[in-house]
Amino acid sequence: MAASPGSLRRAGNEEFRRGQYGAAAELYTRALALLEASGEAAAEERSVLLANRAACRLKDGACRLCVADCSDALELVPFGVKPLLRRAAAYEALESYRLAYVDYKTVLQVDCTVQAAHDGVNRMTKALLEKDGVNWRQKLPPIPTVPVSAQMRWSVPSAGAPGANPPPVTAPKGEPDRTAAGTERARALKEEGNELVKKGNHKKAVEKYSESLQLNQECATYTNRALCYLTLKQYKDAVQDCTEALRLDPKNVKALYRRAQALKELKDYKSSIADIKSLLKTEPKNTAALRLLQELNRA
Structure with missing residues (x-):
């Protein structure tokens, strides 16, 4: 047959x-x-x-x-x-x-x-x-x-046969949990991160902020983690976090300033100057931004 x-x-x-x-x-x-x-x-x-x-x-x-x-x-x-x-x-x-x-x-x-x-x-x-x-x-x-x-018609392929499907995932890592409990837990983790920053433990703070962001994507958490990345000299990660923060709040001063700092370290002076100029439209007398702009113009 x-x-x-x-x-x-x-x-x-x-x-x-x-x-x-x-x-x-x-x-x-x-x-x-x-x-x-x-x-x-x-x-x-x-x-x-x-x-x-x-x-x-x-x-x-x-x-x-x-x-x-x-x-x-x-x-x-x-x-x-x-x-x-x-x-x-x-x-x-x-x-x-x-x-x-x-x-x-x-x-x-x-x-x-x-x-x-x-x-x-x-x-x-x-x-x-x-x-x-x-x-x-x-x-x-x-x-x-x-x-x-x-939506939800297809399941994820498993590691076995290409047609096989694993059990559904109900609480995926990386997908924000928008329940009240999830938001509260995210806030607590962010606060733990803030305390670790005060103690100078930026590496551990990054872990706490990362856990918080898995539960709730908040602008301030991204900018806080970006500050840690700057301290740890992980400049590309800092740029990425600031970019995510600006996606949530396009005029966020901290995100623009910290991204400008990271871009300066990455020698992308043109993009760094553009961020500082965007920041100065919102806060024209921001002394830290004006100082950084002077440094960039000399670079």
Whole structure:
């Protein structure tokens, strides 16, 4: 009896679990060939097979083929978490960081509990900040708006077979907990961080601020952590935190000043001067900012 698409897919999953990615890809390709004539009726099944084959391509380092398979899968069934995550990983490997960022952010619109997407966004933010400077967001392609109907439809791929799904995550690390208890805990952690700063323990304070931000993304917590990063000479991290603070409050004086300080240390004098000038529009007589501007003009 001839093999069915379903049996070929299951066989492909088994080969994938055994680490035989080439063999698995071949089985998925055979299943796709059988479904080719089915058109729209088999769109979902074809999308899954393409996403599975993309996982094989990714494992084998064939990133461009992975991107092509994921794009085809998403054309058949838009906003699938698995093809979006796999395409993002492939883009990341190809150093197409802007495209990877867009895919990771799209995943979080579909399902905000996907930790791999949170981690991906953080990595891409750092990479793009390094590559494009503080205005990196302006160079991003548009991020698609995910319709409500697509949200929570897909689950996160597990480390096993490409079609397997783990149990749902209810309280993801990195996704803000907006309950009253979460906000109160975030405030307490921020206060612990503040006390550690007073004692000069900036490294431990960073840990407390980081825990607080996982529960509640607050501008002051970002600027406090940025101050610690400045003290620890982690200037790129300080820039990133100030940028996040300014996303929440575009005229925040502390964020502009601390980002300017970090950018000066990174020798990005032009961006540093731009931040100080933005700050002086809000506080024209800010003596610390005026002093820093003098130093920058001499640099």
